[in-house]
Amino acid sequence: MNSNPDTDDPLVQHVSRPQPMQNFAIALLHGCSQIFLQRSALVGVATLMGVLSGSVPMFLGGLIGLVTGTLIATVLRYNRADIDEGLYGYNPMLVGTALFCFFDTSPLLVGITVVAAGASTWLLHALLNRHVPALTLPFVTVTLFAIELINALGLADPNPQPLVGAGELNPHSSFFLSFGQVMFQDNMLAGVIFFAALLAHKPVAALFAAVGMFCSVVITMLVGISDTQVNTGLFGFSAILCCLAFAERSWYAAISAVIAATLATLFTVMAHSAGVVVLTLPFIVSTWFVMSVGKRWGQ
Structure with missing residues (x-):
């Protein structure tokens, strides 16, 4: 996130002249790690592994959002340093993970996720241009709107969330x-x-x-x-x-x-x-x- 990101990433230091695909892959991993306010390929990989260990649908939703947001920022030529930091990846990834958490997987939900991820990318860009510490505001704004819209129009079946806590404090x-x-x-x-x-x-x-x-x-x-x-x-x-x-x-x-x-x-x-x-x-x-x-x- 853009409030206080950690910028010491050994992977970047060891890739002296990264190719475009390497740049994009590193930006994706940094986008994952920015969810925990870090700029680290290690944390990025761990974020992907953690989500995958818990839910394949949420992993796919998060990946769709992550790639969509980073790709849009790249195509529209947003600030290269911000893209490399992963700033255009974490909000869309959270959007995708959340939508695939609250709703059953479907082709329509994939399309909604792509649109929502794009909207969060645009909102983040607008906030960055105004020097606002966006944090996860694009994710919250777009996701809550998408949830209300999906429920109102019946675009996807809800995915009930179970209560997972134990009886006594653990x-x-x-x-x-x-x-x-x-x-x-x-x-x-x-x-x-x-x-x-x-x-x-x-x-x-x-x-x-x-x-x-x-x-x-x-x-x-x-x-x-x-x-x-x-x-x-x-x-x-x-x-x-x-x-x-x-x-x-x-x-x-x-x-x-x-x-x-x-x-x-x-x-x-x-x-x-x-x-x-x-x-x-x-x-x-x-x-x-x-x-x-x-x-x-x-x-």
Whole structure:
């Protein structure tokens, strides 16, 4: 994502003169990794593996979105550096993964995903031109609109989402499922893969993400959310993303991360109580708020 991406990628350093297809492949992997606010082929591969381990349809949907967004940005000659960073890949990939999560796979859904991925790419481009930290706003905006449109017109059959949490609070389950839920995965293996990749690529990012997950558990327990619901990881993924947005070696970054994670968890709890699907909107709002306050404080 374009808020604070990590730019140390050994793969790029070892490819001195990449060919066009190599450039495109690297941009795709960076697009995957930007979901976790990293620029890393390793994290990108792990993201694909994690999704594939949990759901083949969601893997295909995410891949359709990823390729569509990156290809559109390339054809329209958007900023080359932004494409290489993967900034035009992560929102479309999230769009595709989400649509194939909430709806049954069909040829029509594939077409809808391509259109929605293109729309999120255009929206991101517009936000980048206005120097707005887009984060996952294009994904949230386009996906929520697409869900409402599909439901209203009956364009695809819904795919009911099961409750996956255990009866009593399970630290391992809640920890790794929170990481898995970043990509709509309700299995622990995906969460293990995501966390391991972060730990291998940038330990401080993995540490911050773990702190975010811990904050979400504490807040949800304090406000009376049941153990079963906490175990699903649905209250932790936005907090994890908030902490990844501030993952730097400083006390200021750590305090900002904790505040953002706390706010994101509270917003998620309120949305859950209201029965509203908000996806990563709590992450966006909380991160924007903390960034804005920090900027004003610095001034």
